[in-house]
Amino acid sequence: MSSQSQEPYDATSTAGIPEHGRERLxxxxxxxxxTSDLSVNEFLLVKGAGFEPLGLVLGTSIYxxxxxxxxxxxxxxxxxxxxxxxxxRELAMTRMEEEADQLGADGVVGVRL
Numbered sequence: 001m002s003s004q005s006q007e008p009y010d011a012t013s014t015a016g017i018p019e020h021g022r023e024r025l026x027x028x029x030x031x032x033x034x035t036s037d038l039s040v041n042e043f044l045l046v047k048g049a050g051f052e053p054l055g056l057v058l059g060t061s062i063y064x065x066x067x068x069x070x071x072x073x074x075x076x077x078x079x080x081x082x083x084x085x086x087x088x089r090e091l092a093m094t095r096m097e098e099e100a101d102q103l104g105a106d107g108v109v110g111v112r113l
Contacts, residue, residue: 059096
């Protein structure tokens with residue numbers, strides 16, 4: 001769970017998508033081809049399941065964690081780093097969902113973290 005309070009998800013919002021991402025999505029909507037990083041086997045499985053690929057969506061986030069002191073003589077979890085990693089992943093996944101919504105997608109396949 002994120003340590004920050006979040007507003008309810010709005011599928012029509014492009015607030016989390018950077019300007020160049022919105023431009024890329026607009027170009028994809030105008031064309032009849034799509035971009036994918038699926039392998040041949042993954043693509044064939046998706047097509048065989050009856051899905052129609054619409055395009056490549058992505059979500060990124062960059063966090064500056066700062067400094068966390070630790071006792072290097074014993075094993076311990078780095079709480080600040082763990083929280084930042086969870087928050088960064090959640091933000092990236094939300095951005096990816098927003099891009100998929102803008103393309104009119106029902107889902108996302110082939111996610112790589």
